[in-house]
Amino acid sequence: MTIAELLPPAVEPVTLAEVKAHLRLDTDDEDALLSALVRTARQYMEAETGLCLIVRLLRLYLDDWPEGRVIQIARGPVQAIEMLTVYDDFGAPVDVSTAGYVLDGAARPARLILPERPATARAMNGIEIDFTAGFGESGADVPDTLKRALLLHVAAMFELRGVLAAEDQPGAVPVGYDRLVAPWRLRRL
Template identity: 65%
Template sequence: MTITELAPSAGEPLTLAEAKAHLRIDGSAEDDLISSLMRTVREHLERETGLALLTRTFRLYLDDWPRSRVIQIFRGPVQTIEAVTVYDADGMPGEIDVSGFVLDGQARPARLVLPEHPKPGRAINGIEIDFSAGFGATGADVPDTLKRAMLLHLALLYEFRGAVALDDQPAAVPAGYDRLIAPFRRRGL
């Protein structure tokens, strides 16, 4: 099971103005650095939680259908199922009818049940499920707790910006960060 992002985020959940207000910066000399750090803290938070903060499209690749018929999607919250494609033995794609599907997009992981399950002909990645996931189109749709965690993380990275190269970020997370994102984290047994 592999998930790839088909369309990048149209923006960031934090605005430059929010970040600069939190950092108490008035000038624009470091806007590029702050924007880069905003992207870094968002990507880190999304990796830690499995969430997509702003809505965008993804593709889930499966080798075969799960025995339970319940497809788990480890990127959420899932908003819509766009298309389901199954490849035959010759590698020709065939879209299947997704009307009548059942989606629990808010579950962690999201769960999808499709009405039909044609056998894929390819041994690897024979099934593709395109879906959109995220809290919404703007940062106003993202839970405040997650935005607060990102602002704390941004401040720490900004404070130590000279000690650790941007490519090596995030070097650390601030105290309290883990408690803020804990309710949104994936848990495994």
């Protein structure tokens, strides 16, 4: 199972103004760096938790249908299933109707049951499920604890700006970050 991002989020969960207020910055001198650090902090948090903070389009690739009826989607919260594609014997994509699917998008991982599961002729990545996932369209939809963790992380990375380049971040995870993010982490055995 592989999940690919088809479209990046339209906005970041925290605005530049929120970051500058948190850091008590008044000038625009560091805006480009701060924007890069916000993106880095979001990507780090999403990788750590399996969440999508802002709604975007993703694609789940499966080699074959799971043995049970339930398809698990590790990124969430899943808002909707957009498209389902399988491949015929000639390698051509075949769109499958998604009408009648049952989705528990808030579960961790999200759970999907399809009314039909047509066979695919492709041995690898023969099933593609496009879905939208995220808390909402703007930072206002993101839980406050996650936004607070992002601001703490950006501040810690901003402190290291003379030591590490923006592309080498995150250089540190601040004290308290783990406690804020812990309820959102997906634990596995």
